[in-house]
Amino acid sequence: MYILRRLFAAVLLLLIVSAVTFAIFFLVPRLAGQTPTELAAQYVGRDPSAAAIKAVEQNLGFDKPLYQQYWEYIHGIFAGRDFQYGPDASHCGVPCFGYSFKSHLDVWPLITSRLPVTASLAIGAAVLWVVSGVGIGVLSALKKGSLLDRLSMGIALAGISLPIFFTGLISLALFSYKWPIFANDVYIPITQNPLMWAKNLVLPWISLAFLYSALYARLTRAGMLETMGEDYIRTARAKGLPERTVVVKHGLRAALTPIVTIFGMDLGLLLGGAILVENVFSLQGIGQFAVLAIQNQDLPEIMAVTLVAAFFIVVANLAVDILYAAVDPRVRFL
Amino acid sequence: MSKKNPLEKQAAEQPEPETDILLKPVQEAPGSAFLSVRDLRIHFNTDDGLVRAVDGLTFDLDRGKTLGIVGESGSGKSVTSLGIMGLHRTARARVTGEVWMDGEELVSADADRVRQLRGQKMAMIFQDPLTAMHPYYTVGKQIIEAYRVHHPEASRRDARAKAVKMLDRVGIPQPDRRVDDYPHQFSGGMRQRAMIAMALVNDPSLLIADEPTTALDVTVQAQILDLIRDLQQEFGSAVIIITHDLGVVAELADDILVMYGGKCVENTSAENLFTEPEHPYTWGLLGSMPRIDRERQDRLVPVKGSPPSLINLPQGCAFHPRCPFADRTHGASETEIPLLVETAPQHRVACHLPQATRKEIFAQEISPRL
Numbered sequence: 001m002y003i004l005r006r007l008f009a010a011v012l013l014l015l016i017v018s019a020v021t022f023a024i025f026f027l028v029p030r031l032a033g034q035t036p037t038e039l040a041a042q043y044v045g046r047d048p049s050a051a052a053i054k055a056v057e058q059n060l061g062f063d064k065p066l067y068q069q070y071w072e073y074i075h076g077i078f079a080g081r082d083f084q085y086g087p088d089a090s091h092c093g094v095p096c097f098g099y100s101f102k103s104h105l106d107v108w109p110l111i112t113s114r115l116p117v118t119a120s121l122a123i124g125a126a127v128l129w130v131v132s133g134v135g136i137g138v139l140s141a142l143k144k145g146s147l148l149d150r151l152s153m154g155i156a157l158a159g160i161s162l163p164i165f166f167t168g169l170i171s172l173a174l175f176s177y178k179w180p181i182f183a184n185d186v187y188i189p190i191t192q193n194p195l196m197w198a199k200n201l202v203l204p205w206i207s208l209a210f211l212y213s214a215l216y217a218r219l220t221r222a223g224m225l226e227t228m229g230e231d232y233i234r235t236a237r238a239k240g241l242p243e244r245t246v247v248v249k250h251g252l253r254a255a256l257t258p259i260v261t262i263f264g265m266d267l268g269l270l271l272g273g274a275i276l277v278e279n280v281f282s283l284q285g286i287g288q289f290a291v292l293a294i295q296n297q298d299l300p301e302i303m304a305v306t307l308v309a310a311f312f313i314v315v316a317n318l319a320v321d322i323l324y325a326a327v328d329p330r331v332r333f334l
Numbered sequence: 335m336s337k338k339n340p341l342e343k344q345a346a347e348q349p350e351p352e353t354d355i356l357l358k359p360v361q362e363a364p365g366s367a368f369l370s371v372r373d374l375r376i377h378f379n380t381d382d383g384l385v386r387a388v389d390g391l392t393f394d395l396d397r398g399k400t401l402g403i404v405g406e407s408g409s410g411k412s413v414t415s416l417g418i419m420g421l422h423r424t425a426r427a428r429v430t431g432e433v434w435m436d437g438e439e440l441v442s443a444d445a446d447r448v449r450q451l452r453g454q455k456m457a458m459i460f461q462d463p464l465t466a467m468h469p470y471y472t473v474g475k476q477i478i479e480a481y482r483v484h485h486p487e488a489s490r491r492d493a494r495a496k497a498v499k500m501l502d503r504v505g506i507p508q509p510d511r512r513v514d515d516y517p518h519q520f521s522g523g524m525r526q527r528a529m530i531a532m533a534l535v536n537d538p539s540l541l542i543a544d545e546p547t548t549a550l551d552v553t554v555q556a557q558i559l560d561l562i563r564d565l566q567q568e569f570g571s572a573v574i575i576i577t578h579d580l581g582v583v584a585e586l587a588d589d590i591l592v593m594y595g596g597k598c599v600e601n602t603s604a605e606n607l608f609t610e611p612e613h614p615y616t617w618g619l620l621g622s623m624p625r626i627d628r629e630r631q632d633r634l635v636p637v638k639g640s641p642p643s644l645i646n647l648p649q650g651c652a653f654h655p656r657c658p659f660a661d662r663t664h665g666a667s668e669t670e671i672p673l674l675v676e677t678a679p680q681h682r683v684a685c686h687l688p689q690a691t692r693k694e695i696f697a698q699e700i701s702p703r704l
Binding site: 230231232234235236237238239240241242243245250253254327328329330 | 416419421449450451452453454457458460462465466467468469470472479480483484516518529532533
């Protein structure tokens with residue numbers, strides 16, 4: 001029941017996001033006085049004839065009412081769509097996120113080809129930052145005030161403060177150029193050569209994980225300091241449990257709950273494109289795709305990448321909600 | 335009533351105030367009792383200074399007996415109980431003195447040894463059963479965990495059966511079903527019952543109950559106290575009840591120890607404490623307690639002032655700024671810390687007032703008001 005409700009909310013949210021995105025790109029310009037003809041003019045070559053523009057306008061359906069255009073867009077995602085461009089007809093298969101008239105390609109395959117890059121980057125970094133961030137956070141909390149605590153919290157502060165294009169470029173300069181340990185190389189699919197895949201991603205992973213593990217270390221430390229002062233920790237000690245069990249099973253378990261929430265959001269956000277890291281390390285992921293799409297003012301591409309990013313965030317949210325119910329038994333009954 | 339006699343006789347034989355000091359000081363060697371606490375001191379180093387939360391506490395407790403430790407907030411009651419359990423982190427607390435349990439000294443014992451005794455030979459229940467249980471684990475799991483840590487050989491099934499049995503024993507209906515419930519699905523009273531089941535699952539010889547009924551409503555309080563008494567008779571364990579509520583100890587305790595400012599100010603049998611209290615602070619506590627067993631009662635008299643800061647205890651007797659009779663000690667209460675002396679068998683008091691004066695004040699000024 002809880003999961004069904006959450007699922008329904010997630011679908012509704014995606015619909016709203018798509019409608020808002022669509023409105024931003026197609027309704028707002030029109031409100032500002034742009035005619036469908038002017039919009040169509042962007043999709044034709046230089047110095048087009050009025051007839052050519054008119055043809056494009058009709059082929060792309062810009063002359064139809066907006067709600068119909070929106071319906072066709074959504075319908076296309078689930079049923080595919082046919083586009084007329086000049087003399088050619090092209091079929092855009094399911095799921096059809098539109099056809100880029102600038103690159104003359106369907107949008108969806110462009111995104112799927114970039115997805116593994118972003119996923120490799122995000123998931124690899126996530127594993128790294130969760131293990132290191134939570135580990136350091138727990139140790140700092142247990143040894144509060146010690147040298148280890150102060151040192152790691154100092155580094156964490158630096159990690160949070162330094163922008164990723166700074167740490168990324170520094171790591172490239174040091175470990176790729178001064179000491180060429182990790183070549184600033186192209187992405188190699190994991191299916192092709194797992195070792196090279198990992199090796200080429202080490203620097204992006206570390207740059208990304210540095211930022212996040214700093215954040216997670218501080219969060220974990222604060223959470224652990226709070227839970228280790230709880231009454232139930234005293235109860236656990238009074239039962240005669242070994243300190244290790246007290247810390248992990250009773251303290252960390254409770255401290256992790258908020259971290260699970262934030263982790264889901266962070267990972268969802270990154271899967272929608274790690275814009276800075278991908279650009280610094282020239283990784284051809286979703287984030288870089290988004291930047292290019294915006295630079296080219298390629299509306300179908302921007303629209304699609306926005307929806308994909310929104311999809312990941314909504315799914316991550318859903319996963320967090322479900323996970324939360326699994327972690328905290330009190331949630332289910334709310 | 336027979337307990338009154340030696341006291342009266344003593345008072346009659348020794349009318350001179352000075353002889354008070356000659357009464358024998360409290361024996362400091364560990365006795366043969368099951369639990370012997372000797373000169374227990376628990377100090378905390380804080381940024382504001384040294385907190386002497388417990389400062390030289392000595393008492394004995396036999397198996398099958400119940401000791402009530404009574405005092406206001408900050409008198410050192412809870413710190414004492416955590417100290418006996420070895421639950422103070424060594425980094426912050428400095429625990430000295432001796433705690434002998436069944437011939438074994440715990441303060442100087444290896445931390446791992448004390449951990450083994452914790453939950454097995456000595457167990458504790460806490461004030462707020464809502465926060466004292468882990469919200470993420472079922473009640474059954476938490477009891478099973480308490481059992482299996484000291485019975486690693488027990489199978490999951492046996493441990494679970496044991497948990498169900500304990501829940502049944504503490505009066506939780508449908509224990510085989512409730513064992514899989516989470517603490518938040520239990521009512522406050524049920525939760526405290528479950529805490530008691532968890533504490534008693536290893537059949538401990540010593541049970542410490544730290545304000546076990548404070549967080550519960552009055553009707554449930556009585557049930558929980560009855561339960562503790564029944565279980566004590568069944569298991570024969572020694573029980574320490576820590577409370578600020580004299581009504582609680584009146585129901586349960588064999589002996590009562592009144593604490594003030596980290597020290598014991600009066601220690602005697604429950605009967606004596608209610609009929610022959612000797613310390614002005616005890617009088618204050620009794621006077622501020624509503625009683626339905628008395629016909630006439632004018633008005634509750636609070637102990638004036640507030641408990642002292644443990645960092646900066648008043649010079650001399652810690653109670654003297656609040657004591658209505660301090661002026662009758664000829665200044666002694668402001669300069670000297672009164673020793674805990676045995677004024678009668680099983681009756682120890684730390685007060686500068688001569689015993690005869692105390693008896694007189696109690697008979698004339700205090701007793702009629704109670």
